[in-house]
Amino acid sequence: MGAPPHEDGSSPHDPARGLELAGVGVRFGGLTALEDVSLRVPPGRIVGVIGPNGAGKTTVFNVVCGFVVPHAGTITLDGRRLRPRPHRLTRLGIARTLQGVGLFAGLTLAENVMAGATGSARAGFLSSLLATPWAAREERRLRTGAVEILERLGIGGHADALPATLPYAIQKKAGLARALAARPRLLLLDEPAGGLGAEEIDELAALIRGLPAAAGTAVLLVEHHMDLVMSVCDEIVVLDFGRVVATGTPDQVRGDPAVAAAYLGTEAITPDGTPGAVAPEETGTVTR
Ligand SMILES: Nc1ncnc2c1ncn2[C@@H]1O[C@H](COP(=O)(O)OP(=O)(O)OP(=O)(O)O)[C@@H](O)[C@H]1O
C-alpha cells in the first residue's frame, strides 16, 4: 500500500484506493449515530450499506456528501484527505441521488439532467444571458447529452416534461440520469429502489450492475431492498447501532449470525433476500 500516511491521515495519491472511511464517528447531541465506521469503495466496485432502521446508513451517505461532518475519523479519496462539501462533489467526480426524487420542479427532465452535467441548476442561463454562438452551441451539446442519457434509461420521450406531470418511477429514473450526467467515478445512491415496483427494480439492478463496465463508475448503495443489494453488490457493509457488524460478499453476509442478530434477533436474510429463519449450515465466515 506504499508510503505511510501523512500527518493529516492522507497518503500519497493512489487512484486504486477509491473512497475510504476510517474510524468515522458521528454524534447528534447525545446520540451516537456512527462509531468507528471504516469502509472502502474501490474504483469500479459496487458496495452496499445495509442495516436495520436507524442503523446509520443515511448518516454514512451524508458524511460522504458533506451534509454531516464527523467528529472522528478520516475520509480519503484515492489516498487524499477529503472534507466533503455538497457543492464540491461534482468536481471530485462524485454524484448522488437522494432518498426520494429531488428533481428541480421548475425544470424539465432534460434541463434537470443538463444541470447534473454542469453541477449547476443554471444550465441554459448562460446562453439566455449572453446569447453568444458559443453559449448556444454549448447548450445544444448539453441538451444532446442529456437526451441521450434519458434515452439510455428508457425515458427519452419525457425529456421536455416537468417532473410533477410524470409517474414516480420516471421521476426516480430522471434523478439517476441527472447523477449519471456528471459522469461520476463514484455514484452514491440512497434507496434508489424506494417506491419502485418489482419490474422497475430489476431494470435498476441491471443498470447499476452495468455501471462499472460501461463507465468505470464505482457505486455506494444505501438500500433496504435486499434482493437489489444482494444481486448487485460486490461487497456489503452491515451496520447496527452505528457500528460495522459485518463486511463481506453477499453470500458471506447473508448467512452471518451477527447480521441475523442485527436484523431480527434470531433471523437472517434468506437466499431470496427476505428476512427469515437461518439454518446453521447457512452461516458462513465474514471478514470484519
Ligand atoms: N440530523 C439528525 N439529527 C438527530 N438525529 C439524527 C439525525 N440524522 C439521523 N439521526 C439519528 O441517527 C441515527 C441513524 O440515522 P440514519 O438516518 O443514519 O439511519 P438509517 O440506517 O438510514 O435508517 P433508515 O433505515 O430508517 O433510513 C438514528 O437514530 C437517527 O434518528
Ligand SMILES: [Mg+2]
Ligand atoms: Mg436512511
